[in-house]
Amino acid sequence: MSNLYSKELIEHYKNPKRFSKMENPDLTGVAVNSLCGDELTLYVKNDNGTVVDVSFQGSGCAICLGTMSMFIDSFIDKNIRDLFKLSENEVLERISMDSDSPRKRCATLTLEAIQKLK
C-alpha cells in the first residue's frame, strides 16, 4: 500500500495530463464508481482507427485520476483496438498495486472508461 502513493502518482493527481473536455470527440467513455462517487470521462479522436487526440475529465481520488493520467499519453498513435487490450495486470503493475487491494476499483476505473468508449 505504501508504494501506492508514489511521488509520481501524486504528481499526476495534482497535475493530471490531458485533463480537459474535448469538443466533438469521436468516442466518449464514461465510467462511474457509484460506491465512492468517482467518475472518469475519456475522450478520443481517431483517424482511421488510430488515436490522434485524447483527453479526460473526472473527479475522484488520487488513484482514480492519477492512474488515468499516467496512462493517457501512451494512448496517442495507438490503434483503438490495442487500446482495448490494456490489461488489469499492466495497470496494477504500473501503479504498484496488489491485485487484492481494497482500492483496485479506483485503478481499474481507467480500464472501464476505455471499455465504455463508444
Next chain:
Amino acid sequence: MVNSIKQQFPIFQKNPDLVYLDSASTTQKPEVVIDSIINHYANSNANVHRGLYNLAYSADRAWQEAHETVAKYINAKSYKEIVFTRNSTESLNLLANSLALKEGDIILTTKLEHHSNLLPWLAIQEKRGVKVEFIDLLDSGEMDYDSFMDMVKKEGRNIKLLTLSHMSNVLGILNPVEKYIKVAKQIGVLTIVDAAQSIAHTSIDVQKLGCDFLVFSSHKVYGPSGVGVLYGREVLLNDLPPFLKGGEMVKNVKLSSVEWNELPWKFEAGTPAIEAGVAMAAALNWLDQEIKSVGGWEQYSRNEEALTKKALDMLSKVEGIEIVGGGDKHGVISLNIKGTHPHDIASILSDSSVCVRAGYHCAQPLHEALGLPGSVRLSLGIYNDEGDIKKFIQAVEKVAKLFR
C-alpha cells in the same frame, strides 16, 4: 500509563499497535461481552418463548432479563417498553411502517440525519403521501431552533411526527433534543430520538428526554451486532400494529382471527439473535460499571471533550486541515485535507494502523448542505487515549505533506 480499559479488549491485546478511531461505525467488544456470547452457546442455548424444559425456561428468563437491563439502562418504566430489533435502522423502519401516518401529515426532521432516519420516511412520503420537512441547520451544523419554531407556527397541527438524531455521526454535536420535544409535546406531535450515536457518549434517560420513541444499536455501545432497541411508551406500543408477523409474536392463531402477544414480544417476530440480546445486556452492565468507575457520565464527557479538544488543537496546526462544522464535538471529528480525497487519506492512515472512516458516513444530504464531497472521520470510544490521538496526528501530517 497503562490504559486499563484497553486491556479489557482482546482486539487491543492482540494488536497493541492498532489505533482504532472508528467507534462511530462500530465499537470494539470487551472480553465480558465476548464471554457472554460463548457462555450462552456453551451453557444456555435454547429458543425463547417456546420450551417447557428447564434449559428453555432459563433462556426465556435471560431474554426477559436482557430487556429489563436495557429498560433500567435508559430509565424506561418497564421491559414492556423495550423491543429488540436488529439495529437502529430496523427500529426506525418498524416505526415508519407501523405508525398511523396518512396523506397530508407532516414529518419534521433535519438535514443532518443518518440515512436510516431519512430513507424510511422518504419511502412513506412516496407511498402514503405524507410530507417530510427539514429543519434548517446553522453554519456550524447545529440545528436551527428558529427554523423549527417557524415550521411549528406555519404547519401547526399538520405536523404529526418529529424525528431527530440525538448526536450527529459526522459532527459529533449533541443536539438539544429535549427543547424540541417539549414544544412537540405541547402540540401533540409524536417524537422519536435516534440515539444510535449518543448511547455511547452520554447518559440516556427516556423519561427526562420526554420522547415517545428512542432507538439505538447494540454494536455502537460495545455490544454485539445483530441486535438493536426500539423504546416506546407502553400506551403507544399497545396501539401500534406489529411490523413483522410470524412465530413468537402471537398468542392465539385461528384462521379467522389472531391475537397478538403481549408487549414487547408482539414486535419480536421469529427467532431473534438471542445470544446477541443477552450480550448487549452484558455490555450495558459493563459500561455502567466502567462509567461509574471514572466518576459518572459527566466526568466521562469532560474527559472525552478534553481529548477531542486536544485533537482539534493539534489538527489546527497542520497545514491544509479543514474541520467539518463547528459546535461542541463529543468524540467525533470529521475533516478534510485541502486537495486530498478522503479515501486517499483513510488509505494512507491505514498504513500506520490508524482506522478511520472516509466518505459520506451515510449522511450524504448533510455533506451536500455543507458543500463537501465527503470527509474523513475520527471517532472515539471508551478505550482511546492521548497516544491514539498522537499517532493519528502523525499520520495526518504525513498525508498533508505528501499531497502538499
